[in-house]
Amino acid sequence: MTETVTPKIKMTGVRKAFGQKVVLDSFDLEVLPRESVVIIGGSGSGKSVSLKCVLGLLQPDEGVIEIDGVDVGKLSHSDREEVNSRIGMLFQNAALFDSLPVWENVAFGLIQGKQMARNTAKDIAIDKLAQVGLGADVAVLSPAELSGGMRKRVGLARAIAGDPDIIFFDEPTTGLDPIMGHMIDNLIVECVRNVGATALTITHDMPSARRISDRMAMLYKGKNIWQGPTANIDNSGNDYVDQFITGSAEGPITMEVFRP
Amino acid sequence: MSADGDTGGRAGPLELLRRVGAAILSFLEATGKLTVFAMTGISHCVRPPIYFRLIGQQMIDIGYYSLPVVGLTTLFAGMVLALQSYTGFARFSAEGAIPNVVVLSMTRELGPVLAGLMIAGRIGAAMAAELGTMRVTEQIDALETLSTNPFKYLVAPRLIAGVTMMPLLVLVGDIIGVFGGYIVSIYKLGFNASAYLQNTWEFLQVQDVTSGLVKAAVFGFLVALMGCYHGYNSRGGAQGVGAATTNSVVSASILILVFNYIITELFFAQ
Numbered sequence: 240m241t242e243t244v245t246p247k248i249k250m251t252g253v254r255k256a257f258g259q260k261v262v263l264d265s266f267d268l269e270v271l272p273r274e275s276v277v278i279i280g281g282s283g284s285g286k287s288v289s290l291k292c293v294l295g296l297l298q299p300d301e302g303v304i305e306i307d308g309v310d311v312g313k314l315s316h317s318d319r320e321e322v323n324s325r326i327g328m329l330f331q332n333a334a335l336f337d338s339l340p341v342w343e344n345v346a347f348g349l350i351q352g353k354q355m356a357r358n359t360a361k362d363i364a365i366d367k368l369a370q371v372g373l374g375a376d377v378a379v380l381s382p383a384e385l386s387g388g389m390r391k392r393v394g395l396a397r398a399i400a401g402d403p404d405i406i407f408f409d410e411p412t413t414g415l416d417p418i419m420g421h422m423i424d425n426l427i428v429e430c431v432r433n434v435g436a437t438a439l440t441i442t443h444d445m446p447s448a449r450r451i452s453d454r455m456a457m458l459y460k461g462k463n464i465w466q467g468p469t470a471n472i473d474n475s476g477n478d479y480v481d482q483f484i485t486g487s488a489e490g491p492i493t494m495e496v497f498r499p
Numbered sequence: 500m501s502a503d504g505d506t507g508g509r510a511g512p513l514e515l516l517r518r519v520g521a522a523i524l525s526f527l528e529a530t531g532k533l534t535v536f537a538m539t540g541i542s543h544c545v546r547p548p549i550y551f552r553l554i555g556q557q558m559i560d561i562g563y564y565s566l567p568v569v570g571l572t573t574l575f576a577g578m579v580l581a582l583q584s585y586t587g588f589a590r591f592s593a594e595g596a597i598p599n600v601v602v603l604s605m606t607r608e609l610g611p612v613l614a615g616l617m618i619a620g621r622i623g624a625a626m627a628a629e630l631g632t633m634r635v636t637e638q639i640d641a642l643e644t645l646s647t648n649p650f651k652y653l654v655a656p657r658l659i660a661g662v663t664m665m666p667l668l669v670l671v672g673d674i675i676g677v678f679g680g681y682i683v684s685i686y687k688l689g690f691n692a693s694a695y696l697q698n699t700w701e702f703l704q705v706q707d708v709t710s711g712l713v714k715a716a717v718f719g720f721l722v723a724l725m726g727c728y729h730g731y732n733s734r735g736g737a738q739g740v741g742a743a744t745t746n747s748v749v750s751a752s753i754l755i756l757v758f759n760y761i762i763t764e765l766f767f768a769q
Contacts, residue, residue, distance in 0.1 A: 294644055295644070296643060296644075316648075320646045320648070321646075323643065323646045324644075324646040326644060327644075328641070328644040330637045331637070331639070332636060332637065334640065334641040335638075335641075336633075336634060336638055337632075337638075347645050347647070349647040351645065351646070351647045351652070352645055352646035352647060353646075397645075
């Protein structure tokens, strides 16, 4: 008899449309505990929307989203906040609060969400900054004084500050040079492993996706058209996946480009 | 065959009706959204946790840093009011009414309205720009993922600070405005200083001041509400933030003038 593991995240038949435009169409995905899954897909394929639906920032039109087996769509606002307190998120452009110094950005969830004393939270923030390779001198800077790579690392420190069960990464390497992108990927792998978290990442950066994932899923026209172990991505047997990972202009994926 | 030309004559009145209907529906939808936003914001003002630190910061922004703008505006408004009243009243030998006109105009109307309009430009625009930028850079989404309610953290402190600081600003503005009228009347028009002050004080009633302060509290709420509403709901990058800023100032200014009339009716209609 095999033991059934409850998925950490489960999306079943999720549909989301904005007006006439259907972004997610019966989207299914399961992420097991401590697994790192990457959703790949082209720009505008619905990757960010899928993440926002799991986070509760968008309400799906149809379908069920479960976290630890609980249907989060039926939770009250306060219960939803409790679920979110176990989630960390690295936004595409880090989404740091301009009005707060770096350490307060990192400690924000601890101070506001968990009512931790400011001094204790500051110590934890400095420790988390050290984990992403930033010194204590950065803690007092304003986000406006940071480079793109530093902002991402501060965002990563904020995502892991509360030792979350689940961490979401929205295009973690976008806008970074290849070396900094590689460094961020290594930090993501290290941090996720250290925290013991489940990770769900969306990206279209294939080298990054290969580095940080155990499993990949491909989103195309709102559907999960392929999923499997990262090691199998080059032998997926799926023409859409093959075209995406090679970046070829020829293939079943067509871009809507106006030609006069 | 031109489709436009073919249907233009017959569809004209129907098309006009459709547009009017769409405009009314759109107005009602916006009013409903604004009402829900306002009620949600108010409910978070009285439910814990209350962010006293943020309320204090907003109070300093709205109250302390707006003092120079409101002070200068009301000072010159009081001065010009005395000057203009003199040129008009001198024709009927009614110069003695100038202290009364200045103090009543300042406390009942000019103080709250001018301060409200100035705060709409200075604070309402800043709120819309700040919240709008936070929206388009996903900072508001980040708040939610950090288990912090954006209404509680962003909207409620601004509403509370707007309602509490505006009356204080207007009170100071009233005093400065009356002082402006006093300066012109004494040093330019040759009034007797003690007689001017005595006239001012004796003619002033408590209701004149309280009506102005009530107006100020309402205007403070409106400015903060419109700044937060437009900023919170802004979309589409820099252009969206710009539009939110403009809309917040324009809508707050119009609402200030509308509510000024309504409150005046409530207080002084015979």
